[in-house]
Amino acid sequence: MVRVRFAPSPTGYLHLGNARTALFNYLFAKHNNGILVLRIEDTDAERSKKEYETAIMEDLKWFGVKWDEGPDTGGENGPYRQTERLGLYRQAAEKLLQEGKVYRCYCTREETEERNRRAGKNESAGYDNFCRDLSPQDLGRYEREGRKPVLRFRVPGKKVEVNDLVRGQVVFEPGSIPDFVIMKSDGLPTFHFAVVIDDCMMKITHVIRGEDHLSNTPKHIMLFEAMGFDIPGFAHMSMTLGRDKTRLSKRHGATSVRAYRDEGYLPEAFFNYIALLGWGTAESQDIFSPEELVREFSIERCNKSNAVFDPEKLLWMNGLYMRKTTPARILNLSLPYLKEAGIAGDGETEEKMHYLEKAVSLEQEKIKLLKDVPYHIGFFVKEPVYEEKAVSKYLTEKGKEVLGAILTSFEGCEEWSIHDLEARVRDFCEAKGYKAGEVFHPLRVALSGKTTGPGLFEMIEHLGRDKTLERLKKWSA
RNA sequence: GCCCCCAUCGACUAUUGGUUAGGUCACCACUCUUUCAAGGUGGCAGGAGGGGUUCGAAUCCCCUUGGGGGCGCCA
Numbered sequence: 001m002v003r004v005r006f007a008p009s010p011t012g013y014l015h016l017g018n019a020r021t022a023l024f025n026y027l028f029a030k031h032n033n034g035i036l037v038l039r040i041e042d043t044d045a046e047r048s049k050k051e052y053e054t055a056i057m058e059d060l061k062w063f064g065v066k067w068d069e070g071p072d073t074g075g076e077n078g079p080y081r082q083t084e085r086l087g088l089y090r091q092a093a094e095k096l097l098q099e100g101k102v103y104r105c106y107c108t109r110e111e112t113e114e115r116n117r118r119a120g121k122n123e124s125a126g127y128d129n130f131c132r133d134l135s136p137q138d139l140g141r142y143e144r145e146g147r148k149p150v151l152r153f154r155v156p157g158k159k160v161e162v163n164d165l166v167r168g169q170v171v172f173e174p175g176s177i178p179d180f181v182i183m184k185s186d187g188l189p190t191f192h193f194a195v196v197i198d199d200c201m202m203k204i205t206h207v208i209r210g211e212d213h214l215s216n217t218p219k220h221i222m223l224f225e226a227m228g229f230d231i232p233g234f235a236h237m238s239m240t241l242g243r244d245k246t247r248l249s250k251r252h253g254a255t256s257v258r259a260y261r262d263e264g265y266l267p268e269a270f271f272n273y274i275a276l277l278g279w280g281t282a283e284s285q286d287i288f289s290p291e292e293l294v295r296e297f298s299i300e301r302c303n304k305s306n307a308v309f310d311p312e313k314l315l316w317m318n319g320l321y322m323r324k325t326t327p328a329r330i331l332n333l334s335l336p337y338l339k340e341a342g343i344a345g346d347g348e349t350e351e352k353m354h355y356l357e358k359a360v361s362l363e364q365e366k367i368k369l370l371k372d373v374p375y376h377i378g379f380f381v382k383e384p385v386y387e388e389k390a391v392s393k394y395l396t397e398k399g400k401e402v403l404g405a406i407l408t409s410f411e412g413c414e415e416w417s418i419h420d421l422e423a424r425v426r427d428f429c430e431a432k433g434y435k436a437g438e439v440f441h442p443l444r445v446a447l448s449g450k451t452t453g454p455g456l457f458e459m460i461e462h463l464g465r466d467k468t469l470e471r472l473k474k475w476s477a
Numbered sequence: 478g479c480c481c482c483c484a485u486c487g488a489c490u491a492u493u494g495g496u497u498a499g500g501u502c503a504c505c506a507c508u509c510u511u512u513c514a515a516g517g518u519g520g521c522a523g524g525a526g527g528g529g530u531u532c533g534a535a536u537c538c539c540c541u542u543g544g545g546g547g548c549g550c551c552a
Contacts, residue, residue, distance in 0.1 A: 192552095285500085454513090
């Protein structure tokens with residue numbers, strides 16, 4: 001049984017790069033009929049916040065990553081928050097201490113750096129094993145000084161091989177990894193230790209994570225070995241970068257899943273686009289349903305090189321999914337934005353909802369973001385926002401004259417159907433010798449405030465007789 | 478400073494020893510059209526550099542360069 005995990009730290013909103021890691025874990029799990037575990041790595045008491053934990057779970061669910069075991073679902077391998085597992089880590093650490101595989105270290109960071117400096121090494125050269133074999137006297141002296149020790153792992157002097165599912169065999173030579181801390185002086189485990197204990201106890205078979213952890217993996221493997229645990233498979237995914245090929249950060253604009261959700265991206269578009277970052281099929285297919293992705297996904301086809309996140313392609317893909325979905329769904333999802341714009345309120349009548357839905361369907365092919373829906377359909381409900389350039393170009397003296405004449409014609413229109421309306425306008429043009437554009441453009445601007453929009457006669461029909469005549473009167477000479 | 482990873486159009490990628498190096502986004506042109514989109518057609522554009530191996534290299538090896546990551550009592 002394949003068991004994988006996604007293990008975020010609740011220190012901020014879900015980041016795009018982490019979202020991709022979560023997605024790949026999910027796809028791998030589902031492809032293999034396995035289990036996805038959500039584990040909250042909240043041992044950093046300073047930065048971890050409960051609200052972020054909630055937000056991360058919401059955002060994962062939003063774009064379609066569902067886990068089988070996690071803090072909210074419970075499960076036999078829990079608890080799923082590291083702060084609720086502290087006893088487990090202490091127990092394991094105690095055992096390692098008994099076995100002499102870890103030792104107490106009393107050095108401060110400053111002391112270590114100072115010694116490194118004096119030894120002519122780089123400050124960040126790593127720990128110098130100062131406390132590795134402290135005499136009982138030294139130990140006692142430090143304790144009497146009131147120093148609180150950390151527990152350091154006694155790194156064996158042999159090479160470590162990582163057999164990575166995407167990178168192949170990666171070898172770390174002896175001496176390249178200094179003795180590292182597994183338990184902090186406050187009694188909390190470090191990331192490296194907690195991860196290994198948890199992955200083992202949660203029966204994780206494959207560790208799929210970002211490449212930023214590749215250099216840490218030998219530490220984890222040594223810990224697995226020291227504790228006699230089975231070593232899981234590892235797969236280190238390439239990183240997600242910004243346009244300038246540096247790590248995705250605020251400089252690149254929105255980097256959280258939440259931000260994209262708020263802008264009005266469709267979850268399936270986000271899901272699809274993110275899956276394409278660092279993974280592809282032999283056919284270079286671009287559009288996948290979630291089911292297809294689950295079926296097609298494989299670790300072997302994951303790219304080794306980093307991928308640049310391209311908001312433009314995401315936007316294009318979102319437009320594509322907008323066109324694929326139903327107007328009713330777009331309407332429902334854009335309700336918050338419509339409310340904010342004063343176009344729809346709570347508990348609208350069925351009639352109004354139908355009216356809005358039709359308006360959405362007329363504009364659907366142009367909608368790229370849910371956030372933009374009010375801009376596109378607002379004039380159907382509220383007084384148009386007249387764009388200055390449109391008015392000065394088309395609602396000229398001559399334009400107003402034309403509108404006045406059209407008004408007369410429309411007033412006599414009883415059926416108010418696309419056909420009737422169009423016939424009237426075309427007859428009018430012919431009778432008065434106007435070119436189509438001389439009439440169409442002023443009409444559109446007077447009714448919608450914009451030079452762009454749906455088909456003119458569909459628009460007039462849907463706008464209705466009253467609003468049409470009223471707006472024409474306003475702009476007639 | 479030490480260690481690790483990576484390298485195909487501007488971006489995402491396909492091509493795993495023999496291809497006019499393919500697709501998608503973006504961009505440009507044309508087309509459709511009452512507008513804007515969407516659609517259709519076409520175009521621009523790529524193997525980082527240098528050495529090998531081979532009849533033949535984007536593909537295998539080495540070096541250089543460039544980019545990314547790690548070396549915390551952060552995760």
